[in-house]
Amino acid sequence: MVLEVTGVTRRFGTHTVLDGVGFTTAPGRASVLVGPNGAGKTTLLRCVAGADHPDEGEITWAGRPIRETDPRIRAALAVGLDDADFFPDVSVVEHLDLLARAHGDDDPAEMLEELLEELELAAVADQLPGTLSSGQRRRLGLASCLVRPRELLILDEPEQRLDAAGKRWLVDRLLAEKAAGVAILISCHDESIAGAIADEQVQVGR
Numbered sequence: 361m362v363l364e365v366t367g368v369t370r371r372f373g374t375h376t377v378l379d380g381v382g383f384t385t386a387p388g389r390a391s392v393l394v395g396p397n398g399a400g401k402t403t404l405l406r407c408v409a410g411a412d413h414p415d416e417g418e419i420t421w422a423g424r425p426i427r428e429t430d431p432r433i434r435a436a437l438a439v440g441l442d443d444a445d446f447f448p449d450v451s452v453v454e455h456l457d458l459l460a461r462a463h464g465d466d467d468p469a470e471m472l473e474e475l476l477e478e479l480e481l482a483a484v485a486d487q488l489p490g491t492l493s494s495g496q497r498r499r500l501g502l503a504s505c506l507v508r509p510r511e512l513l514i515l516d517e518p519e520q521r522l523d524a525a526g527k528r529w530l531v532d533r534l535l536a537e538k539a540a541g542v543a544i545l546i547s548c549h550d551e552s553i554a555g556a557i558a559d560e561q562v563q564v565g566r
């Protein structure tokens with residue numbers, strides 16, 4: 361099961377944002393997209409996640425073209441792109457519980473307790489998302505990707521708004537994901553995080 365990105369080109373009007381980008385990511389390995397603001401990292405992640413489509417080129421997971429409508433693809437990909445939308449009227453723990461159950465975990469209580477502890481969200485587990493700090497919302501967005509099965513984890517600048525402890529947690533967690541055989545594709549502006557987890561850094565743009 362390999363992510364294969366081949367010759368991906370994406371244009372907005374006359375602006376060519378991605379020009380023939382290619383790389384592969386395999387289970388247990390991490391590709392990190394690096395490059396300046398506006399280089400096209402989010403655009404590329406959106407194409408890989410099936411939320412946008414390249415004008416040219418091909419993106420496949422396990423040999424299947426990435427399509428949001430393909431249940432096999434949806435089952436494999438855990439995606440955290442921009443700020444996730446949360447159900448406004450269910451608590452942090454209820455939100456995660458719903459997601460876990462939707463993905464087939466009939467008894468997620470213990471897993472959720474551990475994850476909330478790990479992410480230092482236990483104290484706010486019964487709050488509504490709208491009452492969280494921006495960093496706590498970020499943590500909830502990351503937790504939302506971790507309560508579901510995943511073969512490929514796609515995150516856009518997961519380090520954003522995390523404090524120092526949160527960034528240390530992120531590195532440990534991504535290394536653990538790799539050790540568990542998950543393929544990882546993230547964009548990242550933090551050189552030390554990128555260096556700690558990347559098997560390959562993919563330069564996007566200049």
Ligand SMILES: Nc1ncnc2c1ncn2[C@@H]1O[C@H](COP(=O)(O)OP(=O)(O)OP(=O)(O)O)[C@@H](O)[C@H]1O
Nearest residue numbers: 372377395396397398399400401402403404547564
């Ligand atoms: N839907 C769109 N329509 C027109 N232009 C777009 C669209 N989406 C992205 N762009 C442009 O594509 C370029 C790349 O944007 P993108 O968000 O992919 O960059 P990025 O590398 O993720 O940047 P950052 O590091 O700031 O997050 C930008 O110039 C942006 O304005």
